[in-house]
Structure formats: C-alpha cells, structure tokens
Amino acid sequence: MGKSAITVISVPFGMGAGRPGSEMGPDHILKFGLVKKLHQLGYEVSYDKRILLPEHIEIAANISSPMKHEAEAIAISSVLAREVADTVRQGGTPLILGGDHSISMGTLSGLTQHYRELGVIWFDAHSDLNTEATSPSGNMHGISLAVALGLAGIKPQEIASGAVPIKPEHCVIIGARDLDRGEKAFIRSCGITCFTMHEIDRLGIEHVVNEALRIAGDGTDGIHLSFDIDSVDPIEAPGTGTPVRGGVSYREAHLALELMNESGVITSADFVEVNPSLDHNNQTSKLVVDLIGSLFGSRIL
Numbered sequence: 001m002g003k004s005a006i007t008v009i010s011v012p013f014g015m016g017a018g019r020p021g022s023e024m025g026p027d028h029i030l031k032f033g034l035v036k037k038l039h040q041l042g043y044e045v046s047y048d049k050r051i052l053l054p055e056h057i058e059i060a061a062n063i064s065s066p067m068k069h070e071a072e073a074i075a076i077s078s079v080l081a082r083e084v085a086d087t088v089r090q091g092g093t094p095l096i097l098g099g100d101h102s103i104s105m106g107t108l109s110g111l112t113q114h115y116r117e118l119g120v121i122w123f124d125a126h127s128d129l130n131t132e133a134t135s136p137s138g139n140m141h142g143i144s145l146a147v148a149l150g151l152a153g154i155k156p157q158e159i160a161s162g163a164v165p166i167k168p169e170h171c172v173i174i175g176a177r178d179l180d181r182g183e184k185a186f187i188r189s190c191g192i193t194c195f196t197m198h199e200i201d202r203l204g205i206e207h208v209v210n211e212a213l214r215i216a217g218d219g220t221d222g223i224h225l226s227f228d229i230d231s232v233d234p235i236e237a238p239g240t241g242t243p244v245r246g247g248v249s250y251r252e253a254h255l256a257l258e259l260m261n262e263s264g265v266i267t268s269a270d271f272v273e274v275n276p277s278l279d280h281n282n283q284t285s286k287l288v289v290d291l292i293g294s295l296f297g298s299r300i301l
C-alpha cells in the first residue's frame, strides 16, 4: 500500500451473523492501538467515521426472503457504500472494520463505483457464496460474496446505484475449509479461484498469495482485500462466531499480509468477524491490530 492517508471506517453491525457480538469488533480493534500503530508506520489516519443503521430503514423487508435481518444488512451496506465511495473520491485508502462479513456487500458496492474492474482477495474459512436459495443458515454473512458477484437475489446496484458486480475471474478465495454444497458446485463451475487449506499446505502461503495477487491484479484497476478473521486458526483467533479448526497459522497470516504490502497493489481492505464476546483475553482484537500493521508495512526488523 502506498502512504496515502488511511480512512478507518467502523461498522458496528453484527446482525448478519448467527450470534451477536461482532458489532463490538471495531471499538475493540481501535481500543487495542490500531491508530497508534498506523501513525508509527507514517500514515495520516482519520478514524471518526462510524456507520450506523438509519433510524428508518427505507428498503422494505422482503417478507418472502429466507434471510434474517436482510433489510438491516442492506441498509447498513448502502450507507457504508456511500462512505467508501466518498473516501476513494477524496484520495483516501479505505480500511473498514467490521462487524460481520455481510458488510462487505457495502464495501464492494461502494468500491466498484470507482474501480470498475475490481479484483478481490477474500481470506476466509468459508466462501460466503451461498444465495438466498442455498443458504443453510439464513445468515446474511454467508451470502455477501455471492451478492458482490451479482449471483444472489440482492444485487450490488440495489446497495449502491452505479455499482457493478465483481467478475469471478477477478476474485480469489484463500483459506477455505468449510464450504456448503451449493458453494462447492458454484466454485467448481464459475471461474473463481479458490485456494483451500489443502492448496496452502501443498504450495505454501507465499506461492498462494503471489498467485492471488497475479490473478486479482490481471486486468483490474484496484484490488480489495477482505479479511475474515476466521481464516486464521481458532487457536490464534478464538474470538469469532463461526470458528473452523485447521486454519491459517499466525505466521502464514502475517506473511500473507507482508507480501500484500510489498506488492503495493492493494487499494482497500476490510477486517471482519471479530467477536469480542467470544474472545480470550482480547487475543483476537490484538491479533487484528498486528495483522493490519503487517498489511501497512510493519516489519520484524
């Protein structure tokens, strides 16, 4: 990432997850020294932006939808999309703190108003590629990538006018190890690249990340990193709502983000799914602060 000003956007929204708590994520990540760390790395940082649910949700709830809190997730995403688009227009680098992963519908819709051919690197134990028709849970955080790709009933243009869907060939998932049946079928057929834990074990994280940067950068005008903290092994990141064993290690996560920093091509990022109420001694919030540090240039030596 270049040394442009960073605009931290807090999104204390957790209704897209199956259990409450991730709405406390942004305040915890800020409390454990994020801004100080970014200042030390030489960035100008603004961190007063907080996206809250509008008092009157304008989008009528779709009563035939099987998804829980759909109207709320769309409403918060619309407000977030506007803020993200404004940030990019003003030359800032958006750094969004979730919140559950449903908010990435808003981040990506806002970004594509500017980056018409956006690449996406999606770090996650899951793929969040269910649709309203395949979701086993009804939880909005499980469909957000499908929405951004234009595959779900909810379309990016409904979240932000002028938004365009991400193309599957510009999208790379890293760290997957818990995929639902509909998601697997889709990944196999659509041209998305998915480096599961199997590929990370076989090829090594350095190779996987370099490939991801190449694929997400090929023919695109920006690359967004969406980092679901449940991509990291629950031993290191227990404070998350849908933990899955066998994840990315502490060092693999840092190396991945260090490589992304070195590449200089990441244009925005979000860090989501920190649930402080499930955390052990705030270990997960602190980890996220350090991981964001690596993305923005922190080095061991």
Ligand SMILES: NC(=[NH2+])NCCC[C@H](N)C(=O)O
Pocket: 100, 101, 102, 126, 128, 130, 135, 136, 137, 138, 139, 141, 142, 143, 178, 180, 228, 230, 242, 273
């Ligand atoms: N962002 C997340 N943590 N997503 C978990 C999704 C779990 C499951 N695939 C579902 O659709 O409900």
Ligand SMILES: [Mn+2]
Pocket: 101, 124, 126, 127, 128, 141, 228
């Ligand atoms: Mn996710």
Ligand SMILES: [Mn+2]
Pocket: 124, 125, 126, 228, 230, 231, 242, 273
């Ligand atoms: Mn996940």
